[in-house]
Amino acid sequence: MSTDYLIIEQFLADSLQARALQAAFDLSIIDALAAEDCVVIDDLLRGRDCDVRGGHFLLQMLIRSNVITKKAERVGFTDVFRTALKFRDLLTTKLTFSTLVAPDYFNSLPNLLRSEGDFMASSKLFELFDYSRCQDVTTANCMQASRWMQLTTMLTRYEAPVCHSHYDFGQHQRMLDVGGNSGEFVLQICRRESQLQAVVVDLPVVCQVGQRHIQTQPERDRIQFCPADMQQEAFPTECDLITWKSVLHDWPDDRVPGLLQKSYNALPPGGTILIFERQRWDFSVEETPYGLLPVMLFFRSYREPDSYQTWLQQIGFTDVNVQTIPLEVPFLLITAKKS
Ligand SMILES: C[S@@+](CC[C@H](N)C(=O)[O-])C[C@H]1O[C@@H](n2cnc3c(N)ncnc32)[C@H](O)[C@@H]1O
Secondary structure (H helix, E strand, O other): OOOHHHHHHHOOOOHHHHHHHHHHHHOOOHHHHHHHHOEEHHHHHOOOOHHHHHHHHHHHHHHHOOOEEEEEEEEEOOOHHHHHHHHOOOOOHHHHHHHHHHHOOOOOOHHHHHHHHHHHOOOOOHOOOHHHHHOOHHHHHHHHHHHHHHHHHHHHHHHHHHHHHHOOOHHHEEEEEOOOOOOOOHHHHHHHHOOOOOEEEHHHHHHHHHHHOOOOOOOOHHEEEOOOOOOOOOOOOOOOOEEOOOOHHOOOOOHHHHHHHHHHHOOOOOOEEEEEEEEEEOOOOOOHHHHOOOHHOOOOOOOOOHHHHHHHHOOOOEEEEEEEOOOOOOOEEEEEEEE
């Protein structure tokens, strides 16, 4: 099932335990346990960058979080963690980025509560997602962009198949993904739709990194990158589907209608717009696992579906359809047609 990856969330719930799990990856304890079913504790800890008490503390944390079980003097993975380890790329990415931005939450919560501007000035998160360094294609800018693109790419690798399982992409021939980043979204969709060609619009540095990202994939010849500023330039035409995956929340309310209007202008009659992104969620109802930190810190940006519905209808889109998909938080999947 496309949502099987959500099994990792239980290991990302508690910040102290998740941080311990990250240390277990860093100390290669996870690799050692993956190689053997059940390992003698002394052998497992020997030669690692921890003393005996430190090693035992770490193993106790891992037992508490259901990563490992202990029998006599041996430890091994629980069945559920062994299954979760199939999604190791996503699990380790979420651990890395949560730890990176955790000081933003713990040290700058007063700023976060005061305003987005105050928080932006003091946070690692916004320093990381610095789009102003995505215009000039230099080695340094590509390296900087690759860093944050690891997070977007990894989330999208698992979210794209969910989108695909809720919408019939088989009816389309050519899609445009605006803010399409590394091309991971179109890559996942094209992999499942052999008829489909795709165009990715993003900033020049991001397109450069994206081009490299897909270059070894069999679908690469069906994916074209188009470096452009989505605000300044008209969108490529001749696509019967325009997708917005986790992009529109980046833009304030006074900019979104303009971007949707440009989509309308670029679509042929009968063409479709598709929006897939996190919906505003209620922290009093939803769990807020530690692994959610990098996306949670943008809480001001997520919207209810009605805003998008209203804008789409005002522009002239018809057949507006809204689905809410429960992932680690609710996702919106909105489609509408140009008649
Ligand atoms: C939050 S990321 C989402 C990326 C991707 N769609 C995903 O879901 O993984 C927003 C994307 O919009 C791109 N972007 C930001 N400003 C842009 C602009 N003015 N023109 C084109 N792309 C832009 C960023 O480079 C980034 O790839």
